[in-house]
Amino acid sequence: MGSIRERRGLLFMDFRYRGVRCREYTKLSDKPANRKRLQAILERVEAEILLGTFDYAAYFANSDRVAQFRDHDERRVQFQSDTPTFSDFSELWFSENEIGWKHSYRITLRSSLDKHVLPAFGAQPVSHITRADILAFRANLAKIPRNDGSTGLSPARINTILVPLRLALSEAADRFEFESPYKNIKSLKVPKTKVDPFTLDEVLRILTHVRDDFRPYLTTRFYTAMRTGECHGLKWKYVDFDRREIMVRESLVAGEMTDTKTDSSTRDIPMSQPVFDALKEQHKRTGDREWVFCNGEGKQLQINNVSNRVWKPLLRLLDLPYRRLYQTRHTAATLWLAAGENVLWVSEMMGHADPHVTLQKYAKYAPDLTRRDGSAFEALLAQKTGNQRQDDQQGEDS
Known part of the structure; x- marks a missing residue:
């Protein structure tokens, strides 16, 4: 996630774009009002990066990075004839497979594609999407502002969004004979479902x-x-x-x-x-x-x-x-x-x-049934120690 930093009393923006760390300096002094102003600009920049609509020159026209990223785009266009764009191929992949999907699954995949995946990868040829692109995309999903004021989609939601990207790239790799960049990228660990029942x-x-x-x-x-x-x-x-x-x-x-x-x-x-x-x-x-x-x-x-x-x-x-x-x-x-x-x-x-699955999820809420509260062991100890004291007493009496 990008940040607003200070050097020699002046503020600059520090963020990553296409795997490159970018620092864009300003002439604004380090004051709360200026930091707030730059933070708002930085949030727009990162949102556009995530959506795939960011134009470096529109924000930093005089930056040396403008030419660097323009060259990158030109080289990418030259390769577009090698394989179809992700946008074109994903539509073909979706139409070929949707007949075998449940309605709910189809809706979920369509939503993930339209809202997140296509804005980020739609214009890229499928064979030129890299592992670094995918990891950067996943990292950005963890920074999206949420309606409740928090930041970052949940691991489960991020894994869901990445499903159509993984499946479409896997199919494209088979058809056009290249190694899928998604290979060896594991899903994020998802916390266990919170069980909070009513009494x-x-x-x-x-x-x-x-x-x-x-x-x-x-x-x-x-x-x-x-x-x-x-x-x-x-x-x-x-x-x-x-x-x-x-x-x-x-x-x-x-x-x-x-x-x-x-x-x-x-x-x-x-x-x-x-x-x-x-x-x-x-x-x-x-x-x-x-x-x-x-x-x-x-x-x-x-x-x-x-x-x-x-x-x-x-x-x-x-x-x-x-x-x-x-x-x-x-x-x-x-x-x-x-x-x-x-x-x-x-x-x-x-x-x-x-x-x-049932026992694993709910066992702690039924201690009398599952004996996972230690009560069985307590009862065993009480029985044994009680018998021992009784034997000792009988020995003393005799």
């Missing part, structure tokens, strides 16, 4: 104070562990009151109905009594509609609307720390385990392919 007392408070029209919705989310897309995409034809089951068969993703996330996500969830009662109540409201949970027009719920208009105000009212609605899923898992339900059954209800 049963908190769940009961929430369900007591939530709006009547959203009580069945939150009851279902807290006591079934359904994902947001599964819940918002739930249709009445998948609710079987006779068998007291919810059949998870589809999911609403990016406004379109699609298959469940994985094969193991297709499952039948038994209704507990609170869920059964909640859905019976919901049936009185929306039983004549296709969707179980919908707005007044009969359309599917939007997570942002639910979060901003119902969920966040409710947590503020109850003075509870903010947690995403998705924590209702984690809450269901921890309540089941704490109640003593078999981990294999919990894993199946969660839609996990491997029970070890």
